[in-house]
Amino acid sequence: MRTLILAIALLSIWTSGLNAGRKNISAAEPIILWPNGAPGAVGKESSDIPTLTPYFAPKEKATGAAIIVCPGGGYTHLADHEGRPVAEWLNTLGITAFVLKYRLGPRYHHPAPLQDAARAIRTVRARATDWNIDPKRIGILGFSAGGHVTSTIGTHFDSGKPDASDPIERVSSRPDLMILIYPVITMREFAHAGSKRMLLGDNPSAVLVALLSNEEQVTKExxxxxxxxxxxxxxxxxxxxxxxxxSLKRAGVPFELNIYERGPHGFGLGGKDPILSTWPQRCEQWLRVHGFNSRATK
Structure with a gap:
């Protein structure tokens, strides 16, 4: 009982500090990723226009790192509690955040979400100087289906197209790290059926299933x-x-895996749960190891 009381007390202190740090944090205007229309766009509605909403870290705390946030929602919608609150938490660490509005099913299937994530990373990297961001410290974070978007760009990135007329397309789409919270990863036995259907359609080919089962696409890069x-x-x-x-272990890729004994899907930052709400603190420590919440040395 004493342990539980202490955990709740510590959670209360941490949450109070986090909320205090969020004061005066506001989003800039959303950035339209393709001003002339996204590739494969089937209309001009909001759902056809992928955007990136910036949350700039306070100047006095800014580390120069940036993380793109991909909310979940089964590839049918984007969960609010996995967007702005996460960006605000990252701001308290001195990390500039960008919430990605990516295209969804059933209106869009693969490769639209991958294209949107790639464009988001390229955009941040291409404008890194304007935004005081280190182009070598750009990560991506995703929840649930947003975790699939995250692991997809983490395994299907490219180095850019040097001859592209659009300068944004010339830069790399590789994220420098990934944060995956209760992610959809596979399209096989343990797939989330709804996400699979929305992303791949009703009768995907075996090739497409393999391609988007991201545990099969991991390399040393x-x-x-x-x-x-x-x-x-x-x-x-x-x-x-x-x-x-x-797969990461086999490829020699550094990773940290945190499995909690119990808890519902979709818990976001963990809310008031004294156990699940510890993951942001663990993640903060991991980000420190990778140089994301400290100023880069020149």
Whole structure:
């Protein structure tokens, strides 16, 4: 009982500090990723226009690192609690955040979300000087289906197209690290059926299933990863994170895997749960190891 009381007390102190740090944090205007229309766009509605909403870290705390946030929602919607609150938390660490509005099913299938994530990383990297961001410290964070977007760009990035007329397309889309929170990873046995259908359609080919089962796409060039899951997740089975971690280990890619005994899917930052809410603190420590919440030395 004393342990639980202490945990709750510490959580209260940490949450109060976090909320205090969020004061006066506001988003800039969303950036349209393709001003002349996204590739494969089927209309001109909001759902056809991927955007990136910046949350700039306070100047006095800014570390020069940036992380793109991909909310989950089964590739049908974007969960609010996995967007702005996460960006605000990252700001308290001195990290500039960008919330990605990527294209969704059933209106869009692969490769639209991958294209949007790649464009988001290229945009931040191309404008790094304007935004006082280190182009070598640009990460991506995703929840649930947003975790699939994250692991997809982490395993399907490219170095850019040197001859592209658009200068943004000339830079690399590789993230420097990935944060995966109860992520969808596979399109096989342990797939989240809804996400799979929205991303790949009703009858995807075996080639497409393999391509988007990201545990099968890991190489030694895949960026370091931080993973969080609960063992009893009944929506996206924990095997998604376990298999991805196994692939990272085989490839020699640094990773940290955090499996909590129990908890619902979709817990975001953990809310008031004294156990699940510890993952942001663990992640903060991991980010420090990778130089994301400290100023880079010149």
């Amino acid at each position: 895949t960026p370091p990863a931080f993973l969080v899951h609960t063992a009893n997740d009944s929506t996206v089975p924990v095997e998604n994170s376990l298999r991805f971690a196994e």
